[in-house]
Amino acid sequence: MNQGAHWRNVFTGVMLLLAGAALGAALVKIAGNGNPPSRTVAASPTAATSTTQEPAPQTIKDGVLVYLFHGNVRCPTCLAIEASTKEVLEANFAQELNSRRIIIRELNYEKPENKPYIEKYKLIAPTVVMVRIHDGEEKEFVNIMEVWQCVGDKDAFTRLISDNMQKMLQDTTG
Template sequence: MKKRAILLSGFAVLSLLTAFGVLNLCGCTGFDGGAAVEAAAQTNQAPTADSKVVAYYFHGTTRCTTCRTIEAYAHEAVQTGFGDALKAGKIEWRALNVEEAANRHFIKDYQLYTRSVVLASYQGDKQLRWKNLDKVWELVGDKGQFTRYVQGEVKTFLESR
């Protein structure tokens, strides 16, 4: 019995190390936040409309299948759940590579540590609040739950402006 427990714990450790290695190879473990975080030349700064919610998907240059799936599901959730609000300019979708110099400031601004979906509420050029939808990584295996989660968070943001 003891031997089996040791084998199972060894297998668990090996599985975790393998998963970490795969994520590291695909570039999903984090962003280079230590690189000079540039606040200058913020081409993707803030929306200019009176009041809106921006749904951001932040990614790096290297993108794995899971990262692309999270982006696709989140984008689809916003489009299908809030098509009229998108057309009216109340919601905006932005997919940004934070490894590009002009976008690096977002790593610090939103405390990013991996590929992320972030909602930000703006009044004019002033950001009022933001939220990292960190459950997207847990829910990416279930598109229905993922969609309900993202749409629920967007709805909450729209209602609490």
């Protein structure tokens, strides 16, 4: 390969990388328009499971179900969001995880059987969704798209996940 072709390939790669970054930034701006995460009341019951790709159904009577939604392809940032979310929950809510008051579930929203989650939880990209469950029924959820803005700042990310979880746990009494 001659030197001109090499630099053309490098230039093409850099341009594709920049285009991807611009698209990601646009999604974050659209999703996280500076407002706090939206809380929405839900009325249907749910099944909750542990952190596996193909979880076995289990019920949760009172607590918080944490969905780590991802697509068919998981970029390094998506993986960092998932790992950081688990890290924050394990560090700050170990008792609730052990007692199954908090359950984490990874879910590919691009699989055909999971398409209903897109509308139900207002998904536009990989994200973290916390669902408050009381008496076995979904009461409300929060789609935390701000994880994309905080993933590079450990303290901000920890506050974001912890604050949302504290609010959800306080609300599980009714």
